[in-house]
Amino acid sequence: MLQKRIDDQPTISREMVREAQEILHRHLKRVGLKQTAQRDTILKTFLETRDHLSTDELHRLVQKKDAGIGYTTVYRTLKLLAECGLASEVAFHDGIARYEHQYNRRSHHHMVCTECGSSVEFFSQEVGELEQEIGRKYHYLTTRHTFQIYGICEECRKKSSRPV
Amino acid sequence: MLQKRIDDQPTISREMVREAQEILHRHLKRVGLKQTAQRDTILKTFLETRDHLSTDELHRLVQKKDAGIGYTTVYRTLKLLAECGLASEVAFHDGIARYEHQYNRRSHHHMVCTECGSSVEFFSQEVGELEQEIGRKYHYLTTRHTFQIYGICEECRKKSSRPV
DNA sequence: GCGAAGTTGAATTTCATTTTCAAGATGCAC
DNA sequence: GTGCATCTTGAAAATGAAATTCAACTTCGC
Ligand SMILES: [Mn+2]
Ligand SMILES: [Mn+2]
Ligand SMILES: [Zn+2]
Ligand SMILES: [Zn+2]
Numbered sequence: 001m002l003q004k005r006i007d008d009q010p011t012i013s014r015e016m017v018r019e020a021q022e023i024l025h026r027h028l029k030r031v032g033l034k035q036t037a038q039r040d041t042i043l044k045t046f047l048e049t050r051d052h053l054s055t056d057e058l059h060r061l062v063q064k065k066d067a068g069i070g071y072t073t074v075y076r077t078l079k080l081l082a083e084c085g086l087a088s089e090v091a092f093h094d095g096i097a098r099y100e101h102q103y104n105r106r107s108h109h110h111m112v113c114t115e116c117g118s119s120v121e122f123f124s125q126e127v128g129e130l131e132q133e134i135g136r137k138y139h140y141l142t143t144r145h146t147f148q149i150y151g152i153c154e155e156c157r158k159k160s161s162r163p164v
Numbered sequence: 165m166l167q168k169r170i171d172d173q174p175t176i177s178r179e180m181v182r183e184a185q186e187i188l189h190r191h192l193k194r195v196g197l198k199q200t201a202q203r204d205t206i207l208k209t210f211l212e213t214r215d216h217l218s219t220d221e222l223h224r225l226v227q228k229k230d231a232g233i234g235y236t237t238v239y240r241t242l243k244l245l246a247e248c249g250l251a252s253e254v255a256f257h258d259g260i261a262r263y264e265h266q267y268n269r270r271s272h273h274h275m276v277c278t279e280c281g282s283s284v285e286f287f288s289q290e291v292g293e294l295e296q297e298i299g300r301k302y303h304y305l306t307t308r309h310t311f312q313i314y315g316i317c318e319e320c321r322k323k324s325s326r327p328v
Numbered sequence: 329g330c331g332a333a334g335t336t337g338a339a340t341t342t343c344a345t346t347t348t349c350a351a352g353a354t355g356c357a358c
Numbered sequence: 359g360t361g362c363a364t365c366t367t368g369a370a371a372a373t374g375a376a377a378t379t380c381a382a383c384t385t386c387g388c
Contacts, residue, residue, distance in 0.1 A: 071369095096344065126294065130291070142315035143314055145314065200336085
């Protein structure tokens, strides 16, 4: 699952992890839940990648840090992270839910290759403006939108024109 | 599942059904499959509604015409219709696959209420242009895109501000 | 009509997601 | 620090839409 990096975020720093954890902790307190080592480990692991991870994939990464953490806890923590804005779900239409972290990330969209599953991130202000415009027009209070482009990447086109 | 009608297609005519069936029949022949009464009934039923139907919902409608037609056949026929461009999948993010027919329909997008599930269709040329532009920029051969806006409709906002 | 090849629908399987539950951890009150 | 109500955890089970299987049936080229 390749992914071209087209903005300029450095690898996450210790400081950023701490700040993100504070956001989580405040959220937990607000809704009457408790801090746990598992939740912190999962958040930290999640911040360390810029990939679009399935629960299963994140679980595998988390297990390298603490083999005792179960799939269910990763699953539940991702929901919590989405609640407090640290994660968002991205549907690549491949039948599984993927998440990406939203801490210090510019809002962006994805173009996905339907052959190999790789994706490119791109930025477009227009799409967000369209959300506002259409919401106003039909009297919806809009909360979010999804926009994905599907196609075949250059690599895959080369491969299929030059078969083995 | 309400849906405002914002373009001007009349109810499907007998003539249109015939034309759409010809498209299906040509497709079947092309890929070495066979015409059946079930497939024709399913296509006809599908064309008669402008809703965004799950396989289950379409199956229920089809059964009113021919109670012997099974869920599996509806499921498989929807795939065939998508293959020949007569249907397209629309993901409203409610966990089930929905289809709408694409015979004599203007391309459009959807805004979905996350409270009641109702949807509004809207038209935007810009979105299609953006697909082209981004595809060119990153050397993808684009095939399609998805764009949905999520929010809360006027009805639902009224309801929640005036609780029983 | 014959027969090869495709179709059908009930039943089964698959598989990501969600729920359950009993044992363990957390954190507020004292 | 201790008590204890409440929340958390992870294995296992349940869920449910989607996909597959298979034996009986239909289609269609000859
Ligand atoms: Mn992304
Ligand atoms: Mn529509
Ligand atoms: Zn590719
Ligand atoms: Zn609504």
